[in-house]
Amino acid sequence: xxxxxxxxxxxxxxxxxxxxxxxxxxxxxxxxxxxxxxxxxxxxxxxxxxxxxxxxxxxxxxxxxxxxxxxxxxxxxxxxxxxxxxxxxxxxxxxxxxxxxxxxxxxxxxxxxxxxxxxxxxxxxxxxxxxxxxxxxxxxxxxxxxxxxxxxxxxxxxxxxxxxxxxxxxxxxxxxxxxxxxxxxxxxxxxxxxxxxxxxxxxxxxxxxxxxxxxxxxxxxxxxxxxxxxxxxxxxxxxxxxxxxxxxxxxxxxxxxxxxxxxxxxxxxxxxxxxxxxxxx
Amino acid sequence: xxxxxxxxxxxxxxxxxxxxxxxxxxxxxxxxxxxxxxxxxxxxxxxxxxxxxxxxxxxxxxxxxxxxxxxxxxxxxxxxxxxxxxxxxxxxxxxxxxxxxxxxxxxxxxxxxxxxxxxxxxxxxxxxxxxxxxxxxxxxxxxxxxxxxxxxxxxxxxxxxxxxxxxxxxxxxxxxxxxxxxxxxxxxxxxxxxxxxxxxxxxxxxxxxxxxxxxxxxxxxxxxxxxxxxxxxxxxxxxxxxxxxxxxxxxx
Ligand SMILES: Nc1ncnc2c1ncn2[C@@H]1O[C@H](COP(=O)(O)OP(=O)(O)O)[C@@H](O)[C@H]1O
Ligand SMILES: [Mg+2]
Numbered sequence: 445x446x447x448x449x450x451x452x453x454x455x456x457x458x459x460x461x462x463x464x465x466x467x468x469x470x471x472x473x474x475x476x477x478x479x480x481x482x483x484x485x486x487x488x489x490x491x492x493x494x495x496x497x498x499x500x501x502x503x504x505x506x507x508x509x510x511x512x513x514x515x516x517x518x519x520x521x522x523x524x525x526x527x528x529x530x531x532x533x534x535x536x537x538x539x540x541x542x543x544x545x546x547x548x549x550x551x552x553x554x555x556x557x558x559x560x561x562x563x564x565x566x567x568x569x570x571x572x573x574x575x576x577x578x579x580x581x582x583x584x585x586x587x588x589x590x591x592x593x594x595x596x597x598x599x600x601x602x603x604x605x606x607x608x609x610x611x612x613x614x615x616x617x618x619x620x621x622x623x624x625x626x627x628x629x630x631x632x633x634x635x636x637x638x639x640x641x642x643x644x645x646x647x648x649x650x651x652x653x654x655x656x657x658x659x660x661x662x663x664x665x666x667x668x669x670x671x672x673x674x675x676x677x678x679x680x681x682x683x684x685x686x687x688x689x690x691x692x693x694x695x696x697x698x699x700x701x702x703x704x705x706x707x708x709x710x711x712x713x714x715x716x717x718x719x720x721x722x723x724x725x
Numbered sequence: 726x727x728x729x730x731x732x733x734x735x736x737x738x739x740x741x742x743x744x745x746x747x748x749x750x751x752x753x754x755x756x757x758x759x760x761x762x763x764x765x766x767x768x769x770x771x772x773x774x775x776x777x778x779x780x781x782x783x784x785x786x787x788x789x790x791x792x793x794x795x796x797x798x799x800x801x802x803x804x805x806x807x808x809x810x811x812x813x814x815x816x817x818x819x820x821x822x823x824x825x826x827x828x829x830x831x832x833x834x835x836x837x838x839x840x841x842x843x844x845x846x847x848x849x850x851x852x853x854x855x856x857x858x859x860x861x862x863x864x865x866x867x868x869x870x871x872x873x874x875x876x877x878x879x880x881x882x883x884x885x886x887x888x889x890x891x892x893x894x895x896x897x898x899x900x901x902x903x904x905x906x907x908x909x910x911x912x913x914x915x916x917x918x919x920x921x922x923x924x925x926x927x928x929x930x931x932x933x934x935x936x937x938x939x940x941x942x943x944x945x946x947x948x949x950x951x952x953x954x955x956x957x958x959x960x961x962x963x964x965x966x967x968x969x970x971x972x973x974x975x976x977x
Contacts (some may be wrong), residue, residue, distance in 0.1 A: 453924075472813060514793075542784060610815055610817060611819055611821065611822070613782070613815065613819070614815065614820075614821065614883070614886075615832075616779065616782065616808065617779060617808055617815075618809070618811035618832065618833040618836060618837070618886070618887075619776060619804070619805040619807075619833065619837060619838055619890070620805075620836040621805060621837075624836055624837070624838070627835070629836065632823045633821075633822055635823075723823055724870070725822050725872065
């Protein structure tokens with residue numbers, strides 16, 4: 445009897461040990477990556493790095509101001525398009541779960557999610573860049589929009605699916621019209637889930653490089669015109685990193701550090717918002 | 726004084742091809758409490774949901790025949806008007822989770838976009854919460870979320886939310902089945918109070934509850950209205966063998 449319990453305790457401990465070891469093995473590389481970026485990046489960062497434009501080869505110094513502004517513009521415009529569409533489609537999918545159309549929409553969303561981002565870039569190149577006659581910030585935003593949509597749609601749909609029907613019925617039974625019920629009861633009840641899906645998708649596309657190669661292209665100068673080529677953080681990281689110059693590598697680390705920091709901050713905001721606005725049914 | 730407020734005429738309801746209400750004929754008088762009873766699955770919930778047309782929300786759900794509310798055919802009435810005049814309370818308390826207690830009470834107004842000034846709103850909140858005898862318990866925490874309340878308090882909050890719209894009829898679908906005995910007693914007491922101002926249709930499985938609070942009892946069986954009479958009559962002298970079996974607990 446006693447022995448049996450000891451054996452069980454041992455099994456418990458053993459299992460716990462395995463879980464901890466596996467977790468550590470997987471987390472370690474992640475931490476190392478962060479450590480390296482932090483170590484190399486922090487020394488590259490100073491005021492002039494943030495507010496200056498890149499310098500030509502041979503000159504020292506130079507910054508990423510154009511890339512910061514470019515990424516902000518591209519991602520902002522992509523969000524402005526993707527969020528309303530994504531949330532609407534998510535609402536549709538959760539409200540009309542049983543319809544044939546919803547089935548096909550969901551299937552295409554799943555497929556869209558699996559399309560490599562470079563392919564999305566090429567498609568936008570063919571459809572938009574060629575049609576409009578040149579690279580542009582706007583076409584870059586469209587590429588990112590397509591990348592953001594699936595996760596916004598899925599997180600909206602999955603969040604709303606968990607909201608009990610009884611809430612909708614409570615609202616309808618008060619005589620509240622259907623559209624108001626969706627806007628004022630269902631969406632607010634799912635706001636945390638929708639928000640975290642959205643922020644996650646923003647932080648994912650903020651680091652996308654491939655789809656911007658054929659769309660936003662890049663620009664060594666400051667640009668705020670949506671119809672002109674524009675620089676972006678991932679693009680400057682790429683350009684600096686593949687260059688043969690030691691100092692440019694430094695700049696690449698600095699840019700990577702800033703990109704990671706922004707993503708980290710977005711994720712922390714999400715966590716805080718989730719705690720603050722937690723909805724309990 | 727006693728006029729008919731609700732009348733079902735040859736009413737049928739279906740889920741797809743499955744007929745769950747069969748030729749219901751029933752008249753309900755003003756300010757009566759009617760207990761709707763019968764074994765599980767006999768169509769009680771479906772019946773009350775037909776009265777405020779919540780039934781048609783279910784995909785494939787259809788109905789035929791007539792239900793009149795104050796002489797108007799409910800299927801010809803404006804849905805929004807109809808549902809404001811017929812309040813509903815569900816089996817499980819369902820306060821709006823994003824709203825405070827206060828906001829929940831006036832949700833019928835705010836969600837419908839009806840603007841009220843603060844004085845009027847405060848008045849409605851206090852009077853509705855007082856009617857459901859929740860005011861004293863929550864008056865200091867009106868701005869806490871409704872979902873923080875206990876189950877029994879939540880259910881009374883839902884009743885307050887329904888009556889704040891001044892409906893003429895209240896539909897209660899097993900309002901106490903998810904509550905503990907003390908909360909149940911409070912809700913029952915409340916229903917007894919509410920009867921002065923409202924006509925109430927209450928679905929219940931609880932004989933004592935039906936006997937205590939209702940004037941009339943409707944006994945449903947397999948989608949038919951087997952017996953509809955004064956509660957006293959049904960409990961002491963049921964006409965139908967099935968009714969007798971049910972109330973003496975031989976099936977349920
Ligand atoms: N959403 C639904 N879809 C299909 N059938 C349903 C649905 N709800 C209820 N039913 C069927 O309708 C019948 C009556 O159900 P209901 O009115 O809920 O009974 P009660 O409230 O008396 O227990 C049952 O046979 C049930 O299986
Ligand atoms: Mg029922």
